[in-house]
Amino acid sequence: MEYKLGEFEEIVLLLVAVQFKEAYGLSITKAIEEELERSVTLSSVHTALYRLEEKGFVKSEIGGATSERGGRRKRLFTITATGLKALEASREVRNQLWNMIPKTAMG
């Protein structure tokens, strides 16, 4: 099976896995900005999440309203088994490539 993951999608998917059961649009956006020190808009994270959902890598459920949100509930994302496999596959590809780098090149 082939798991296609874009670079940005991979990061978002990783963060959904990291923030286990607590991941939602804004939390991921903030994490990307803080951990990766990279500027990103809320809408692009949302779009990535919906795309991942379409691919079946994450699933979402409604829950967790807070007063900052004016009582609105969050859409909480959790990674699916397929999503995990996709992440693993992606890591394996990287690892394979890492292993193929000649020792001399590493100095």
Next chain:
Amino acid sequence: MEKRNNIHPPKLADRFFEWYCRNELQESIQGDLHEEFYSEVESRGLFKARLKYCLNVIRFINRHTLRRKPSETYYHLTSISMLKNYILVTLRSLKKNLVFSSINISGLAIGLASCIIIFFYVHKELNFDDFHLKQDRIYRVTNSYERASGTIHWARTPPALAPAIRTSISGVERVTQLRHADDHTYSVGENIFTEENVFYADSSYLEIFDFKMVSGDKSTALDAPNSIVITEEMAGKYFGSVSPLGKSILFDNSLNLQVTGVIEEVPTNSHIEFDFLISFSTYVVPDGYLADLNSWNWAGFWTYLEIAPNAEPEAIRNSISKLYDRDERATNLSINIEVQPLKDIYLESGKYSSIGGSIRVGSKPTIYILIVISGLVLLLAGFNFTNLSTAISLNRGKEIGVRKVLGAIRGKVATQFIIESIIFTLVSLFLAVLIVWLSRPYFISEIGIEMPGDFYGYLKFFPLFFLVTIVIGLLAGAYPAFILSGYRPVQALKGSLKTSSSGKWLTKSLTVFQFVVSIGLITLSIIIVAQMSYIKDRSLGFDKENVVKVRIPRDYMENQFDVMKAALLQNPRILHVSKTSHGFDGGSGSGSARIIGEDSEEGRQLAYYQAGYDFLKVMDIQLLEGRFFSEDFASDEETALVLNESSVKDLGLTNPIGTEIRFNNRDRTVIGVVKDFNYASLHSEIAPMGIVMPFAVPDLVVIKVAPGPIGELITSVQNTWNELDLNSPFNIAFLDDTIQKMYEKEEKLSRLITLFSILTVLLGCLGLYGLVSFSIQAKLKEVGIRKTHGASINQILYLLTRQFLGLILVANLISWPLTYFFANEWLNNFSYRIGIEWWMFAVSGILLLTIAMLTISNQAIKTALLNPITILRTD
């Protein structure tokens, strides 16, 4: 929290977001946006946070967030298979509720049919004289006199006016004048007839107006003296199949007129109605008139203008007024000239005191009444349709439920009902056209409504009818569609649907409206019938019963009248015999009158009759003062004048007897005053009039007979006629027939309105029937439970009927002032009118109540007698 109230995301952006974003995602995204906004406010300030918020809202527009069109997820309205399904279901429900549905469809069909019929009538009335190509440039010159008693409008003008306009007024391309020829005999060989619809006219008349010439030359046909133009029908009547051109017709047994042209039948929407046109140059002012064609005060001619395309009618009116103002014509100082556009002539003829014969007159108020009535009938039929459709559809809960469960959204269920409604209305339209077609002969003969007899006549208006029908279908279907599609599937699947209180409110007001209209129309028809019989029976000022009119040739009248009178009086049943110039059919002479010795140069027009001795006895006209013409006074023939009450008032005479008046260029003395009698139509005020002894030879003999068998009398008169050997057709008429004919139009109108009021009552009852079934269905369980608890049938009946009694009461209250207003407006068109009385309203109220109760009790009794088990078991 205080802070929160002032710091919030831009509302406009929020609203925009809510507008475009799908419902499923809206909450979570907006939550994220707000959360981010408040943290941004703290770190970067309000302005930047707001800016970012706005940008984010815009950035969020993408394929994941945008709303989808609902129909995309389901199916298309235009899908043929769905449409097929709709039609199939329509047919099934039609079959299932066959009786109810056919009542529904035929109710609407009857409503539509009556509207189509009224439409044809109104359409014709509003398009009078529209076949003249230059209709926008044709005007009639009329005049009016201001009087203390009011303004008197006169449709005819003096003979000198037309030539004066022709020579001195610019902007007028053609002028023509008409003179009515009264009744004369016309003969070809042995064929001799009396014709009434004859005018003297010149060639300009045929050039201004577009009457189609079959043969002859339009521009010259009426130039030469002794020329006559005849219609095709007359050509057939006098000459058979022989070509009439160049042949001659003998006028009054004395003058040969040569046929110079034949024209097609005068269209029925022409305000001038004629069979013959005699060249104006043939016209000779009868001896005794003491006037000539140069007169400025003999208002006996119709003057028509064709103005230049760019000319201003107002400017022309001003110049015509100036013609009157010249010194030598100063007898008519206070005359106002009006130029009346051709299109107004027919409809605005009501205001003229003296229109003259052979002119068709229309009535604007009648048209308005008819338009209002047809609008009401249409509304009524539409409401009925809505009520009944809703009632029928109440049993279709299961269908709606199944549709919804299978994924039909509300709009789709509504579509089903609207399409059904449109199909039903189209069937109704088809039926309506059929009804119109079948009832055509009745309406043509009994009510005088002309309807096209060919297919094209209907096809021409079909798009209009079609459009109106579709609109009715849409509107009538919208209510059931809206109500029924709103039920939740579970509720609907349970079977019977209950009406919401808001729905009830609407049906109730529709029903009240129906009753308001029904009551109004019943009352209106009562008032119209009462007014018509009042007009026919009373206040004529003379006795129309037992008076016979016989027309005799003028030459005979001149020499042999006394012989005839003596011969007629031999018969004991003949009481009095007299002669007159006019026969109470709307016409009269008119001439100018001025009190001798008064400084005022003001000329007044006075209508007049020329009548012989015994005229008052024949007509039973009441003499108020002085005396009538008498053979004892030799001077009466030349100088006597009898005035009616109105002219005494108009001339301002306090002691009329003996007053010297210059009338029609003769000095006369007033010898008597008679009570006002109606010589014209009762629509118009009795104009000032006088009676003089004949100065021109009249042609009417009026005979007062004793009551008794008519046939015998006619034979007796005819025998006298035959003995006298007159070369003239025997022409006898009863005065009451003449009067009847004058009010034919009103008579027909009252028949039409009666017909429509019956119709609206029927329609109203249909609607009531629908509403009753509607609400009884909703109360079925209540009835069942009450019965099990021991309620009597009477109590159940009371429960079921009381709300309708209330509705009818409310409808009565609303209807009364409205009807009063309309009826009063209509009655005000008559100079002699009845008062509106309370019983007229009471009768219609009780009538409607009775009919409504019959309709209701039919349903209510059926329900009340039901076994409660059958009702309660359904749940």
